Amino acid sequence: MPVRILKKKELIPGQTVLLVLDAPQIARKSRPGNFVILRVDETGERVPLTIADRDAEAGTITLVFLVVGKTTAHLATLGEGQDILDVCGPLGKPTHIEPCSSVICVGGGTGIAAMHHIAKGHVAAGNKVAVIIGARNRELLLFREELAAFCHEVLVATDDGSLGHKGLVTEVLKARLEADKCVSEVVAVGPVPMMEAVAKVTRPFGVKTTVSLNAIMVDGIGMCGACRCTVEGKTRFACVEGPEFDGHQVDFQELKMRLGQFRPEEKDCFDKFRCRS
Numbered sequence: 001m002p003v004r005i006l007k008k009k010e011l012i013p014g015q016t017v018l019l020v021l022d023a024p025q026i027a028r029k030s031r032p033g034n035f036v037i038l039r040v041d042e043t044g045e046r047v048p049l050t051i052a053d054r055d056a057e058a059g060t061i062t063l064v065f066l067v068v069g070k071t072t073a074h075l076a077t078l079g080e081g082q083d084i085l086d087v088c089g090p091l092g093k094p095t096h097i098e099p100c101s102s103v104i105c106v107g108g109g110t111g112i113a114a115m116h117h118i119a120k121g122h123v124a125a126g127n128k129v130a131v132i133i134g135a136r137n138r139e140l141l142l143f144r145e146e147l148a149a150f151c152h153e154v155l156v157a158t159d160d161g162s163l164g165h166k167g168l169v170t171e172v173l174k175a176r177l178e179a180d181k182c183v184s185e186v187v188a189v190g191p192v193p194m195m196e197a198v199a200k201v202t203r204p205f206g207v208k209t210t211v212s213l214n215a216i217m218v219d220g221i222g223m224c225g226a227c228r229c230t231v232e233g234k235t236r237f238a239c240v241e242g243p244e245f246d247g248h249q250v251d252f253q254e255l256k257m258r259l260g261q262f263r264p265e266e267k268d269c270f271d272k273f274r275c276r277s
């Protein structure tokens with residue numbers, strides 16, 4: 001069923017877009033950590049996007065995406081009042097949230113938007129939540145005000161030092177774990193190298209570490225096997241068994257290799273789309 005775009009905002013011009021969709025059933029059922037799979041039109045591929053927020057009363061869900069290739073570029077051409085052909089969800093296992101002493105949520109790039117929903121869930125469960133967000137510079141930091149409105153603490157890292165710590169989120173995380181021995185869990189959502197680095201930092205501290213795997217997905221319901229990852233030496237389907245897994249057990253090298261396996265075809269497809277539009 002077509003799903004209407006109620007609101008569109010370019011968070012970072014030409015790069016990152018926020019859409020609010022009229023999707024009452026998905027809004028009612030979705031939980032932090034869930035995602036949708038959408039098709040822009042009949043010939044379009046299926047792409048997964050995390051539900052960055054939802055409003056069950058208004059019947060809306062919020063998606064935030066980075067324009068990286070043909071489908072995300074096509075999606076970015078749609079405006080308010082236009083329809084997306086179909087949006088399937090909520091998919092994936094929701095984030096496992098239980099009352100605990102304190103949680104650190106780490107977000108990088110567009111992953112900050114996805115992490116926002118998870119942080120909200122932890123706050124709703126009564127947990128003390130500190131977030132660490134990072135980007136190349138302050139203009140690229142997403143959701144800073146939104147996170148500050150409900151999280152106990154927002155720590156910032158920028159590559160150029162234009163805001164907060166000059167350097168990486170992992171440096172802020174390490175300093176925090178050294179100073180605070182009461183952290184029950186670290187959740188990381190962002191580029192694969194960032195999540196891998198977070199898991200490396202937390203390992204010596206023995207802190208439970210959850211990462212959200214953005215494996216290539218096609219059906220999203222456990223049938224095609226496209227999203228298979230290796231976790232704890234076993235094959236797992238990220239769409240139905242994840243997307244969140246124990247970061248200390250994920251084979252990140254394999255994930256990176258599988259994410260890049262169609263790069264020539266993706267580039268070709270994006271080039272053709274740009275020539276046509």
Ligand SMILES: Cc1cc2nc3c(=O)[nH]c(=O)nc-3n(C[C@H](O)[C@H](O)[C@H](O)COP(=O)(O)OP(=O)(O)OC[C@H]3O[C@@H](n4cnc5c(N)ncnc54)[C@H](O)[C@@H]3O)c2cc1C
Nearest residue numbers: 047048049050065066069070071072214215216217259266
């Ligand atoms: C559970 C999940 C949640 C995600 N949430 C978000 C989000 O909230 N915001 C966001 O910007 N991105 C998110 N992604 C990544 C997003 O799905 C890809 O950026 C998108 O599919 C790229 O499609 P494209 O045609 O624009 O680019 P392409 O040129 O086709 O691909 C660019 C890169 O995106 C990845 N990719 C391509 N196709 C898929 C696919 N079907 N499934 C997964 N990855 C793919 C590959 O690494 C590829 O190299 C998520 C991925 C997963 C698995």
Ligand code: FES
Nearest residue numbers: 218220222225239
């Ligand atoms: S996307 Fe097909 S099995 Fe997970």
